[in-house]
Amino acid sequence: xxxxxxxxxxxxxxxxxxxxxxxxxxxxxxxxxxxxxxxxxxxxxxxxxxxxxxxxxxxxxxxxxxxxxxxxxxxxxxxxxxxxxxxxxxxxxxxxxxxxxxxxxxxxxxxxxxxxxxxxxxxxxxxxxxxxxxxxxxxxxxxxxxxxxxxxxxxxxxxxxxxxxxxxxxxxxxxxxxxxxxxxxxxxxxxxxxxxxxxxxxxxxxxxxxxxxxxxxxxx
Amino acid sequence: xxxxxxxxxxxxxxxxxxxxxxxxxxxxxxxxxxxxxxxxxxxxxxxxxxxxxxxxxxxxxxxxxxxxxxxxxxxxxxxxxxxxxxxxxxxxxxxxxxxxxxxxxxxxxxxxxxxxxxxxxxxxxxxxxxxxxxxxxxxxxxxxxxxxxxxxxxxxxxxxxxxxxxxxxxxxxxxxxxxxxxxxxxxxxxxxxxxxxxxxxxxxxxxxxxxxxxxxxxxxxxxxxxxxxxxxxxxxxxxxxxxxxxxxxxxxxxxxxxxxx
Numbered sequence: 001x002x003x004x005x006x007x008x009x010x011x012x013x014x015x016x017x018x019x020x021x022x023x024x025x026x027x028x029x030x031x032x033x034x035x036x037x038x039x040x041x042x043x044x045x046x047x048x049x050x051x052x053x054x055x056x057x058x059x060x061x062x063x064x065x066x067x068x069x070x071x072x073x074x075x076x077x078x079x080x081x082x083x084x085x086x087x088x089x090x091x092x093x094x095x096x097x098x099x100x101x102x103x104x105x106x107x108x109x110x111x112x113x114x115x116x117x118x119x120x121x122x123x124x125x126x127x128x129x130x131x132x133x134x135x136x137x138x139x140x141x142x143x144x145x146x147x148x149x150x151x152x153x154x155x156x157x158x159x160x161x162x163x164x165x166x167x168x169x170x171x172x173x174x175x176x177x178x179x180x181x182x183x184x185x186x187x188x189x190x191x192x193x194x195x196x197x198x199x200x201x202x203x204x205x206x207x208x209x210x211x212x213x214x215x216x217x218x219x220x
Numbered sequence: 221x222x223x224x225x226x227x228x229x230x231x232x233x234x235x236x237x238x239x240x241x242x243x244x245x246x247x248x249x250x251x252x253x254x255x256x257x258x259x260x261x262x263x264x265x266x267x268x269x270x271x272x273x274x275x276x277x278x279x280x281x282x283x284x285x286x287x288x289x290x291x292x293x294x295x296x297x298x299x300x301x302x303x304x305x306x307x308x309x310x311x312x313x314x315x316x317x318x319x320x321x322x323x324x325x326x327x328x329x330x331x332x333x334x335x336x337x338x339x340x341x342x343x344x345x346x347x348x349x350x351x352x353x354x355x356x357x358x359x360x361x362x363x364x365x366x367x368x369x370x371x372x373x374x375x376x377x378x379x380x381x382x383x384x385x386x387x388x389x390x391x392x393x394x395x396x397x398x399x400x401x402x403x404x405x406x407x408x409x410x411x412x413x414x415x416x417x418x419x420x421x422x423x424x425x426x427x428x429x430x431x432x433x434x435x436x437x438x439x440x441x442x443x444x445x446x447x448x449x450x451x452x453x454x455x456x457x458x459x460x461x462x463x464x465x466x467x468x469x470x471x472x473x474x475x476x477x478x479x480x481x
Contacts, residue, residue, distance in 0.1 A: 017406035125448040188460050194458045195451040211450050219447070 001062045028034045033110030043156075048150035048169045048176040049143045056154075058137055081127055090177035091119045093122075093170065097179070098193045102205060110205070117212040120190075126181060126188065150176060264303035272386055273457065283453045286394055290442060294435065302436045310436050312356040316429045318368065319348045319355025324407050327372035332379045336370035344368055371412075374403025387457055395428035395460035 057082055062068060068077040074078075095115040096103045103111065136157040144151040148171040155162045166182035180189040199208045232348045273279065302310075329338035344360040360366045377399050378384070385398025396404065406467045408414065415425055435441075449455035 121448070128444075128448070184463065186462045190457055190462070191449070191458045195449060195454045198454060199450060207452075215450055 047143065048145070048171075049140055049152050050176065051176040052088060052093055052116075052152050052167055052169070053140070055084060059130070059139065060133065060135075063130060064135055068117075078123065078127065082123060085123075085127075086119075088176075090170070090172065090179045091115055091122070093172075093177065093179040094118065094122070094189050097189055098196050099205070099208075100193070100197070100200070103202065106205065110209075114205075114209060114212075117209065117216060120216050121192075121219070122210060124189070124216075129183075134163040151182075223471065257427045272384070274386050275388065279387065279457075280453055282391045282403050283388045283456070285391055286389070289392070289450075294432070298432055298435050298439075301432055305436075310433055314437055315352070315358045316347070316355045317334055318358075318370075319352070321407075321469055322348075322368070322370075323412055324372065325368070325370045327410060328376045328407075329372055330348070331368060331372060331373075331376045334369070334371065335370065340366055355480060372403055373406035374464070375402035375468050377403055378464075384461070384464070387461065389453075389457075396457055397461070397464070400464060407446075 041136055041218075062077060062080050062084070065077075067073075068080065092115055095111070095118045098118065099106075099114065105111050106114075139155045142151075142153040144153075149168045150171075152167045152169060154165050154167070156165060157163070164182075164184060166174065166185075167178045168180035168182060168187075169176045169178050180187055182188070199211060203211070223312055285351055305313075322341050326338045326345065328344040329335070329341060347360040347364065347366075348355045351357075351363075361368070374397075382399050384400070388396045388398060390396050390401065390402060393404070408423075413423065418426075445450045445455055445459070
């Protein structure tokens with residue numbers, strides 16, 4: 001092989017290498033682009049705070065709506081609120097939690113009935129607290145994330161003092177849903193769970209349902 | 221003198237009992253919200269934990285007694301008090317009671333090694349006792365933005381690792397645990413008004429006025445709790461225990477946990 005020939009072979013192989021590198025670069029670029037596309041679509045599924053905000057916003061808007069104020073509009077107001085709240089609050093999960101291990105063995109219609117009763121009770125207990133709301137700002141003070149669970153901390157002024165309200169959320173099919181509310185560090189669902197535990201032991205599930213029905217009728 | 225010695229002995233006995241109970245009844249320190257609240261995995265969640273309430277029947281009895289006393293005495297008294305004394309005055313009295321108690325907070329902050337907290341409460345006490353006219357106002361908060369860091373002896377004992385012991389519903393005093401009862405006794409003995417020459421009756425009057433005033437600033441709390449619960453006794457127990465556990469772990473400042481992450 002002459003020197004010229006040798007040189008041209010070297011050149012070709014070098015060019016080939018260059019082309020190979022270019023190809024690599026190109027693939028990498030495509031991959032990076034793909035990653036960004038995927039990532040931005042992942043960003044479209046927003047975090048727990050962003051998903052909680054509109055739910056609480058609609059709650060607040062309805063409570064401030066002058067055409068819905070007062071005892072006369074209570075039923076209409078509550079219905080509207082619950083329409084929004086059920087999108088962001090997982091009452092199924094809450095019901096399951098307060099009943100405990102027995103839940104799995106209950107037939108579907110009993111589960112549904114219980115969920116309806118417990119939702120009604122929580123509606124009174126939780127929304128009742130906001131009933132005399134007069135436009136205080138809800139401050140979002142923080143967010144903690146761990147796997148598919150999150151705590152979103154808020155503060156709201158109540159009787160001149162800041163009341164911390166934490167929303168405990170879980171991710172269900174890309175949607176963050178509230179499954180417990182913590183007011184001043186005290187869990188609402190946990191509180192009912194403890195109460196129901198001894199009732200379930202004593203009166204069984206049907207007894208608990210009866211007690212819930214009675215309780216709800218006194219809150220009407 | 222002998223009265224004081226008896227109180228002290230009683231205090232010691234309670235303390236000893238509480239330490240003993242602490243070993244028997246360990247509080248899970250790992251009650252972090254996320255870990256505690258089982259979530260998706262049902263079996264993990266369905267582990268039943270018994271609340272430490274071996275004295276439930278006695279507690280329920282006193283809960284009933286307190287409930288009657290609330291509706292027969294406390295509520296009518298409170299209604300009258302609220303009508304006669306305007307809100308501004310009641311808030312001032314609230315400040316006054318808090319200010320007198322704040323040297324106890326300083327001591328308990330120190331006992332827990334929270335020197336910053338002790339400094340804050342001490343400066344609040346100095347500012348409010350002088351500029352705040354005997355503590356009736358709260359210029360420390362309003363003008364200087366210094367928030368109080370209340371710590372009581374029950375919390376101090378908790379920080380030292382003393383377990384809470386059995387839950388107690390005390391006549392007149394309401395929900396407590398063995399540890400917090402000891403704490404209450406300790407705080408009562410170290411309260412500044414205990415060093416003024418007063419009778420037990422005066423002390424009781426002071427305590428009652430404080431409580432009535434406090435209730436007047438947070439109306440309807442007890443009745444709401446009763447209204448929305450199926451078993452008010454358990455609801456109150458749960459609220460008390462959770463609230464106190466958070467206090468001992470300093471979870472009341474939500475920002476603390478967030479900063480730790």
